[in-house]
Amino acid sequence: MKKLVLILVVLLSFNALGFGMLRDSVSTTYKHPDFVSHSKVWVKVDKVLMNKVIDDFLNDTYYNFDNLLLWGLKDMKLSKQKDKLIVFDFKSTKLNPQTGIVNGLGDVEVPGIITFTDIKVDSRFTKKNVGNKTRVDIEVIRSDAFLKKTVGTMYMTPINDNLCVLTLDTAVQFGWFFNIFITQPMYRSIMEWRFHKLLTNLRDEAEKRQQNLNKETKK
Numbered sequence: 001m002k003k004l005v006l007i008l009v010v011l012l013s014f015n016a017l018g019f020g021m022l023r024d025s026v027s028t029t030y031k032h033p034d035f036v037s038h039s040k041v042w043v044k045v046d047k048v049l050m051n052k053v054i055d056d057f058l059n060d061t062y063y064n065f066d067n068l069l070l071w072g073l074k075d076m077k078l079s080k081q082k083d084k085l086i087v088f089d090f091k092s093t094k095l096n097p098q099t100g101i102v103n104g105l106g107d108v109e110v111p112g113i114i115t116f117t118d119i120k121v122d123s124r125f126t127k128k129n130v131g132n133k134t135r136v137d138i139e140v141i142r143s144d145a146f147l148k149k150t151v152g153t154m155y156m157t158p159i160n161d162n163l164c165v166l167t168l169d170t171a172v173q174f175g176w177f178f179n180i181f182i183t184q185p186m187y188r189s190i191m192e193w194r195f196h197k198l199l200t201n202l203r204d205e206a207e208k209r210q211q212n213l214n215k216e217t218k219k
Helices: 002-018 047-063 065-070 176-181 184-218
Strands: 025-031 034-043 087-096 101-110 114-130 133-143 147-160 163-174
Touching: 025 184, 034 184, 047 065, 047 087, 047 114, 047 133, 047 147, 047 163, 047 184, 065 087, 163 176, 163 184
Parallel strands: none
Antiparallel strands: 025 034, 034 163, 087 101, 101 114, 114 133, 133 147, 147 163
8 A cells, every 4th residue: 555655655746847847927917017928938949059049039120130030039929910909010120239129119099099119129138047047138218108118038948958948037117107097817818928928939939940950850
């Protein structure tokens, strides 16, 4: 009987390590005046490949926004797709090499109420190594009307030779108009899922490249 109990404990432990550990997650809390979100996704690739995908994401953010929409920002409803709450139409991003600031431009519409056109969003992205981790700091320096403050920190942490975890912590404070009516449930529908989708897009791209490498190796 004792042996049976021991076997069950071991099996449950392996199950927790092998499956429960790999659950993606996302959550948001409101800490006045900020909406604070935490997202996590698991990626079945090594750190070298994951770092390359992160570099490509930043490079497209700086120099090739149209391509970024095809993969890094894919299915995030940022190009005037219909939405009941807020419609985004991000038009461009461009790096200012003198300042290191990314100048973004877009429209934000609250259907049937108001539209803000040509909103300027200035951001800074900083990538660095912290021990065996990769850290990307994201800061919105200026955003007309829509956002008052946005800061984020993404970590890529290698777990072993074939597994990494991506996390993204963000704090968002809206401008005066949007701050009036955006509640926590609305925030989940407007921002939270988009932050999480960004991580899953990075994951999908990395795992797709890994599959292509595996196919090439087998040839």
